[in-house]
Amino acid sequence: MSRRAAVPGLPSRFPIGEQLPALYADDDFAQRFTAGLDTVLAPVFATLDNLTSYLDPRVTPVDFLAWLASWVGAADDPQWPVELRREAVVRAVELHRWRGTRRGLAEALQLALGVHSDVTGDGGSWWSNTAGTDLPPPPAAEILVRVWPVREARVDPARVREIVRAMCPVHTAFRVEVLPGPPADEGR
Helix, strand or coil: CCCCCCCCCCCCCCCHHHHCCHHHCCCHHHHHHHHHHHHHHHHHHHHHHCHHHHCCCCCCCHHHHHHHHHHHCCCCCCCCCHHHHHHHHHCHHHHHHCCCCHHHHHHHHHHHHCEEEEEECCCCCCCCCCCCCCCCCCCCCCEEEEEEECCCCCCCHHHHHHHHHHHCCCCCCEEEEECCCCCCCCCC
């Protein structure tokens, strides 16, 4: 539901009655009629005057945020807190740039769930500048994504899998482990 509608008492910066020819300046009907139009047009002028604020996800009205998210392909979960939804829109282009990489996956998990993560394995990416190069070795069976909480005490494994599935290349198999805290160094 939009909150941008007729606002009682919102004055128009450009009253139509004042712009009419002098002949209508004292015409009561013309002044009342144009005052009604001023009431309808005042929110339009207010919106246009503040258009840059509508296009800034940090300050846009909440009901406009989902539309901005659709412009940049950002995840917009209405169940997220408003500040998290705003941050997802602000960082959407950056996250798209890192999509399919370890960094992109870690940042998406941090943003959406407030977890730290450790991603091991490469999903079998391979390239060569030379034509006729031998086929690459078989890819690792899967990548391992370990997550542990930062903001909240509990991490929902289903949400982690959903984000990993969305951020990993389609050919990549993965396994998710939810840890109670940061992993031990394990000799790395």
